[in-house]
Amino acid sequence: HPASDASPAPPSDGDGTIPREDARPDPPAGAEADDTAPQSASAAESEGEWPPRGHRRSSLFVFMPSTSRPEPITVLGMDCTVPLLEDALTPPLRRLLDEADVICGPARLLDQVAEPEERRIRRIPLTLPLEPLLDRLGHLRAAGAQVLVLSGGDPLFFGIGSTMARQLGADAVRIVPAPSSLQAACARLALPWHRVICLSLHGREDLGPLNAAVARGAPLCILTDARMTPDVIARHLLDRGVDWFTAHVFERMGAPDERRHALDLARTACARFGPACVLILDPTGTVRRPHLGIDDAELAVEGCFTRKPVRAAALALLGIGPRHVVWDLGAGSGAVALEAAALAHEGRVIAVERDPDRAIGIQENRRRFGAATVEVCLGKAPDCLRDLPEPQRIFIGGGLSGPDGDALLATACARLAPGGRLAANCVLLESLHRCGEALRQRGWPLEILQIQSAEALPLGAGSHLAARNPVFLLAARKPGARETE
The missing domain is CATH 3.30.950.10 (Tetrapyrrole methylase, C-terminal domain)
Structure with a gap:
């Protein structure tokens, strides 16, 4: 259909849009009008012309290919171990190159493509961002051009092939792989x-x-x-x-x-x-991993431990999945973070600690256990939490009894993903009351657990059980859709 005078400027033929051969530009400013001035539509129709001459200057036609199913774009992988393009081409691959109307690829490969004697080919450098480039190749394909994209190695091994299939559709591309760099x-x-x-x-x-x-x-x-x-x-x-x-x-x-x-x-x-x-x-060496039930003697930091029975109960209440992002706030020795990393082995565990010496101790514990998924954040909560990734699980090991305890809990609740779980370690009754009330006011389903354990210690010729201080654990789930693994 002819475009109106208000239509945008026609794109170049590189987008697959082909202007009419008889379309002429408007005369320059100040030029004298010739005797082919626009006629009325009725006059043009009486002379058997369509569109009227006055509309020809601005008319644009998009020619669609003769077939309703244009040929797919061929993505040709080139053997990455062969430096010269010519040496990598077998006879079938050479035919693909010879039949192409448009060849897109890295500059080093395009420079090696010889120009056919009988026709011209269009070379398009492979540039970033890919989206506009792939749109252009899609338009050329729709206009009937045979499009060939050159790619090093296997186009589906971190290559352009997967991006093209995703953006243009799997039916629009044909992949010809070569040995990958792997x-x-x-x-x-x-x-x-x-x-x-x-x-x-x-x-x-x-x-x-x-x-x-x-x-x-x-x-x-x-x-x-x-x-x-x-x-x-x-x-x-x-x-x-x-x-x-x-x-x-x-x-x-x-x-x-x-x-x-x-x-x-x-x-x-x-x-x-x-x-x-x-x-x-x-x-080639022994692989080290964090594990559940870490002994206190294995840790570099003395004191500030969440004891083993409390860690076990807290991790059970949290229900950490393999891809979860976990926060350990007031991490102390990092023991909870290390054991959480054994569960979130494909996710991220962030140990937040405000004391520099303890943060260094957490880094040393991470090194001892080879816990690569554990990250250490040195900072004072809640201020340091704003730039951390959204967590699906939060453990609060300390800080609730301090002056920033209410702000810490409020920020943790706000940042927790919907459906996520939070567990808090409370030693003081006052902390238990404040934390429980805050979670109840939010309407979060709440569990309260008291952990009281005793440890066998030597006494005379035998041993006796020495009671440890009781610890309260509060666990709650944030209302909302449950996260998926």
Whole structure:
């Protein structure tokens, strides 16, 4: 349909919108009108012309392909170990390249595409952000063009293939894979890659998946970039007590100047590497993990413990799941955080402590147990809580009896996810009363449990039971939809 004069400026033909060949631009300002001035629609119809000449200047037609089902965009994976495009092309892959009207890919690959003698092809660099680029490729496909996207390795291994299928639809793309960087690196090590856990830190800064994966006792394949280099990753892991890996670093894999390193994590942390590496972490030492029922003697901090029976009851009341975000407020020695990490082994546990010496002790305990998913937040609650991720479980081990106790509890209740659970450790009767009243006023279902235990201690030739101070545990669930695992 012809566009009106108020229509927006026509897009370029690169979006798959093709202007009429007889459309002419408006005359420049001040130009004299010629004798082909616009006629009325009735006059144009009487002369058998449509659209009227006056409308031709602004008319636009979108030509749809002759078939209602255009050919899918081909995403062609290129062997990442072969530096030259020509060397990676088998005859069937060469035909895909020869038949393409539009070729999109990284600049280094586009520069190697020869121009056919009999026709012209359009080269489109692969640039970020991807969304507008993929929209453009989708328009070209809809206009009938044969579109080919070049991708290194397997397009579905942290590649563009999955993004294209998600944005354009699985029926709109055809994936032709090649060996991925994971396969190439494992082949160099004779390492069965079906056992490998694959992660990408290329363009990503979330180290949560890495923290969760290191305790599984399996090899890890990590794709890095200029910021998340292998030495940065090694320092992060060593800081959390993870020291049981041998690092195999492949720099510029497949290039003539490819370099390969095999180092322990301490040496990896002191080295420097290029911006695009494939890192294989192979577990060669004893894997350490936090566990339930940690003995007090195993902890670096003396005092400020939530005793073992209380920890067991509190964790049972919280019902921590594997992917939960857990807050341990007033963490003290971090014992609750460590045992919570044994349960939330794919999530995050944040130990909040305002005393610097105790916070350092929590870091040492994290290192001792290799508890990579435990994070230490040094700060005074509730002020330090505003930037923490939303928790599904909160344990309050201390701070309720202080001057900021009411504000601490109010902030914790506000930040807890709907359906989440909170447990509070109360030693003083006053804290029990204040906390219980605050939760009842909110209408939260409340459980109160008293833990009273005794420990066998030597006495003369035998032993006797020495009673410990009773502890009250309050547990409540925040009304709302229950979270899903």
